[in-house]
Amino acid sequence: MEIYIKLFEVLFPVFFIVGIGYLLGKKSPNLDTSFITNYAANFGTPALVIFAVLSSGVTYSIFAEYFIYSLIAIILFAIIGILFLIPMKKDFIRELPPFILPNTGNMGIPICLFAYGSLGMGVAAAISSVVILLHFTLNVFLANKKFDIKIIIKSPSFYAILFAVLFLYFEIKTPTFVLNTVMLLAYGMIVLILISLGVALTKLKVFSFKSSAISSIGRVIIGPIIGFILIKIFNLSGFAAGVLLIQSSMPSAILTYLIASIYSPKEIVDNIASMIVVSTLMSLVTVPITVFIALKYFS
Helix, strand or coil, X not given: CHHHHXXXXXXXXHHHHHHHHHHHHHHCCXXXXXXXXXXXXXXXXXXXXXXXXXXXXXXXXXXXXHHHHHHHHHHHHHHHHHHHHCCXXXXXXXXXXXXXXXXXXXXXXXXXHHHHHHHHHHHHHHHHHHHHHHHHHHHHHHHHCCCCHHHHHCCHHXXXXXXXXXXXXXXXXXXXXXXXXXXXXXXXXXXXXXXXXXXXXXXXXXXXXXXXXXHHHHXXXXXXXXXXXXXXXXXXXXXXXXXXXXXXXXXXXXXXXXXXXXXXXXXXXHHHHHHHHHHHHHHHHHHHHHHHHHHHHCC
16 A cells, blocks of 8 residues: 555645636637746756756766666667657658657656655666757657757756766765756756646647557657566666666657757657657556556565
């Protein structure tokens, strides 16, 4: 019974806030959430990286280890994505991002925090750092089919990850005022992004449920299977293994839609939007199951 109570305590806050966003979106169909995107990109996400990494007590070696595991997982996600997209005659370049870039930040980090405490948040941030970097590099390249180094140079998240890694590596104590500031910025962003996700579920349309459902299986069902395979291959155990499993199960990140809407044709944008909606809805079932397994066997 205790594990079910823990499961409820972990998931209820996240899904409840998404639900608030959904109700707000239904009540105010013209609600503009663009300011949330701007805030998250320029302030919230960099703050989340710094706070989650430097306040958690995670060491540089653990951070680096799970950063690498995350890279391996994303390569495997990409292979699965291509295997799904080619038979469906989809653009396997432009439609690959929602397969390989799960919502490990705004959904994954708080779930891992509630499940495993601050150390869980630190490992989750290591995994999410890879995803964040790839959003502003690989995601843009796939959406645009053209690489632009200026996007990395202009990305605050890139410098936040660099800052956090240097502080970890040289074991520099982060000033309290810095941690307090990034904590407020990060927690504020998590709430706002989860609300915007709920609002987005009222606006984004599913244009092809069948293909979106098939694609979403690759994200929220095969994703955690890949996480479990990595745990077995590298003989991982404890809370960090549980975090890897949970992060592998997250639905497609809404940022893949926002980037596609800038660089990709409308048909591609519609397909990505459909996958985000369906994978997020499917995650209401698959994520609780994955978190239950993580809490039961990796704690």
